[in-house]
Amino acid sequence: MELKTLTIVVVVLSFALYIGIAIWSKAKSTGDFYIAGKGVHPIANGMATAADWMSAASFISMAGIIAFAGYDASVYLMGWTGGYVLLALLLAPYLRKFGKFTVPQFIGDRYYSRTARIVAVICLIIISFTYVAGQMRGVGIVFSRFLEVEIVTGLIIGMGIVFFYAVLGGMKGITYTQVAQYCVLIFAYMVPAIFISLQATGNPIPQFAFGSEISGEGMYLLTKLDNVVQSLGFTAYTEGTKETVDVFFITAALMVGTAGLPHVIVRFFTVPKVSDARKSAFWALFFITILYTTAPAVGALGRMNLIETIQPGQVGSVDGNLEYAQKPNWFNTWEKTGLLAFEDKNNDGRIQYYNDKNESFKATAESYGWKGSELKVDRDIMVLANPEIAQLPNWVIALIAAGGIAAALSTAAGLLLVISAAISHDLVKGMLMPEISEKKELMVGRIAAAFAIVIAGYLGANPPGFVAQVVALAFGLAASSLFPAILMGIFSKKANKAGAIAGMLVGIVFTLSYIIYFKTLNVELNNAEHWWFGISPEGIGTLGMILNFVVAFVVSKVTAPPPEEIQQLVESIRIPKATT
Amino acid sequence: MSSNSNHADYWKANLKLMGLLLTIWFLVSYVCGILLVDELNQITFAGFKLGFWMAQQGSLYVFLILILVYVRGMNKLDKKYGVEE
Numbered sequence A: 001m002e003l004k005t006l007t008i009v010v011v012v013l014s015f016a017l018y019i020g021i022a023i024w025s026k027a028k029s030t031g032d033f034y035i036a037g038k039g040v041h042p043i044a045n046g047m048a049t050a051a052d053w054m055s056a057a058s059f060i061s062m063a064g065i066i067a068f069a070g071y072d073a074s075v076y077l078m079g080w081t082g083g084y085v086l087l088a089l090l091l092a093p094y095l096r097k098f099g100k101f102t103v104p105q106f107i108g109d110r111y112y113s114r115t116a117r118i119v120a121v122i123c124l125i126i127i128s129f130t131y132v133a134g135q136m137r138g139v140g141i142v143f144s145r146f147l148e149v150e151i152v153t154g155l156i157i158g159m160g161i162v163f164f165y166a167v168l169g170g171m172k173g174i175t176y177t178q179v180a181q182y183c184v185l186i187f188a189y190m191v192p193a194i195f196i197s198l199q200a201t202g203n204p205i206p207q208f209a210f211g212s213e214i215s216g217e218g219m220y221l222l223t224k225l226d227n228v229v230q231s232l233g234f235t236a237y238t239e240g241t242k243e244t245v246d247v248f249f250i251t252a253a254l255m256v257g258t259a260g261l262p263h264v265i266v267r268f269f270t271v272p273k274v275s276d277a278r279k280s281a282f283w284a285l286f287f288i289t290i291l292y293t294t295a296p297a298v299g300a301l302g303r304m305n306l307i308e309t310i311q312p313g314q315v316g317s318v319d320g321n322l323e324y325a326q327k328p329n330w331f332n333t334w335e336k337t338g339l340l341a342f343e344d345k346n347n348d349g350r351i352q353y354y355n356d357k358n359e360s361f362k363a364t365a366e367s368y369g370w371k372g373s374e375l376k377v378d379r380d381i382m383v384l385a386n387p388e389i390a391q392l393p394n395w396v397i398a399l400i401a402a403g404g405i406a407a408a409l410s411t412a413a414g415l416l417l418v419i420s421a422a423i424s425h426d427l428v429k430g431m432l433m434p435e436i437s438e439k440k441e442l443m444v445g446r447i448a449a450a451f452a453i454v455i456a457g458y459l460g461a462n463p464p465g466f467v468a469q470v471v472a473l474a475f476g477l478a479a480s481s482l483f484p485a486i487l488m489g490i491f492s493k494k495a496n497k498a499g500a501i502a503g504m505l506v507g508i509v510f511t512l513s514y515i516i517y518f519k520t521l522n523v524e525l526n527n528a529e530h531w532w533f534g535i536s537p538e539g540i541g542t543l544g545m546i547l548n549f550v551v552a553f554v555v556s557k558v559t560a561p562p563p564e565e566i567q568q569l570v571e572s573i574r575i576p577k578a579t580t
Numbered sequence B: 001m002s003s004n005s006n007h008a009d010y011w012k013a014n015l016k017l018m019g020l021l022l023t024i025w026f027l028v029s030y031v032c033g034i035l036l037v038d039e040l041n042q043i044t045f046a047g048f049k050l051g052f053w054m055a056q057q058g059s060l061y062v063f064l065i066l067i068l069v070y071v072r073g074m075n076k077l078d079k080k081y082g083v084e085e
Helices: A003-024 A030-038 A042-053 A056-098 A103-110 A114-147 A151-201 A221-231 A244-260 A262-269 A274-310 A329-337 A359-367 A394-432 A438-461 A465-480 A482-491 A497-521 A540-558 A564-573 B002-035 B050-080
Strands: A340-342 A375-377
Touching: A003 A114, A003 A151, A003 A394, A030 A151, A030 A262, A030 A394, A030 A438, A042 A151, A042 A262, A042 A274, A042 A394, A056 A103, A056 A114, A056 A244, A056 A262, A056 A274, A056 A394, A056 A482, A056 A564, A056 B002, A056 B050, A103 A114, A103 A262, A103 A394, A103 A482, A103 A564, A114 A151, A114 A262, A114 A394, A114 A438, A114 A465, A114 A482, A114 A497, A151 A274, A151 A394, A151 A438, A221 A274, A244 A262, A244 A465, A244 A482, A244 A540, A244 B002, A262 A274, A262 A394, A274 B050, A329 A340, A394 A438, A465 A482, A465 A497, A465 A540, A482 A497, A482 A540, A482 A564, A497 A540, B002 B050
Parallel strands: none
Antiparallel strands: A340 A375
């Protein structure tokens, strides 16, 4: 079968599966709609959390980021997994014991304040919308690359599918489709990874191939990669270029942000017991780690494959570089999509790829007769082109498309649900119409989900520069606003209404301002020289979080302590057993 | 009153376990993977520099073990203090 037809078949089959699950798991009550009736098995919830968590960025872009950034990309690997330790130890069990539907509801009840609840809703909506726009964009891009349809058409198809199972099934439908989506995406990720590991090193397990010798050369993969990239003017693969302080702050912002993302937290509301919430966090990280420890191997092998293709001979020798006319088939395919581009700057008909930004390498490059790096490589190609580079059959390529779409859809659905729950449960039921019947609230929830999908789709089709840049920064916002409020709500009986509100506002306003200042208003100043303490906008959420804690602590000290019944509430969420 | 002091003891034991595990969490990622990465890179095993491996593989495995130890430890504490659901 032709590749395109095969891809369509695989993608349509996966959609049929998701829709089937949605019909089977239709939500009948608000409890079903918001938290899947608290009936999800911890292992199933772990899988759903993993799919919820791993977005189009994890699936498509991460290995490529690692391939080109080497050690510097460790911030994502540690940051996006270490947060689960915080979730498991500091938040999940207690929020599950609290046993309500949403994150703002916890903040509103714990801080006995509607204002606190509204501030939490606003933070949640800012965080979730910036994040979801990126996902919808991802759906559109996968469709357009693999099925050659317009991005907007791809978006509308994606929106339709999410609409169907999120609106109909609510959390229950989302949970079980996410379980299926995890299976699709992990299979699609691992098959090519195992094959390229086997081809390069003879070891099929990517985590081991990463530290193995290259077949027939007696040299370790990473040692060779270090040597080769350095001979082309890049920093050694296993060493970083970022300042230590920035690496530290970015890692912390990603970790704490992960623990503070509402769509992740709310997954732990869906299990039957407190002890299941802890177990579930283990399984979530287990399923995530499978992909996250494979990605660095895919990145290193991908970079090696790319360089060996471009530079088959001695660096600097006249015939050391690949002749453009001799380029392999996959090169052609990806040139057509614009992910690879070649420009013959020195007119020798050969492709030179090196670091032309490195001043101290300039003289060497000139002595080779090189006039600038001639290859533009989009980082996404490391995952997308892998099956072709490894010459795997067409069904594996089709699977990558289904996997990418699964990763984007599952994350989008989780985000849309927390947005709609914040609107129907926190705003409508919690404030505007407290007497609303359950049936009507369910209706409002569905309408809110539908609206959120349309807005997310619109943002995906017309991404304002701001949203596109801020997707990765949603973590900083979550770290600086919701995480400290929730944490103090559990671990301090003294933290009060005024402290929490002041802390959240200071945290999110500070972080958002710093990001907008450097990412939108003064892009030309966005470098280490102008950053505060050398902290990039990606890492500033950590400082925002510290500010939030300090402000909340000081304000709580000088204002009236929480009432007695709140202190008892804190007491009760710390104990798994129901207290009477 | 006895139930209250029981709960307080349970909470203390929980905090102690948590403190220990979070210390390890900090050591493997921030200390081994970031602050001391250059020093640890002097040590190599298989084809890896130790600091680099900790940052891209090792700390992830340790995170997983930490949660597992916490799950087990807390289940025991729940039973010991009779606070299971």
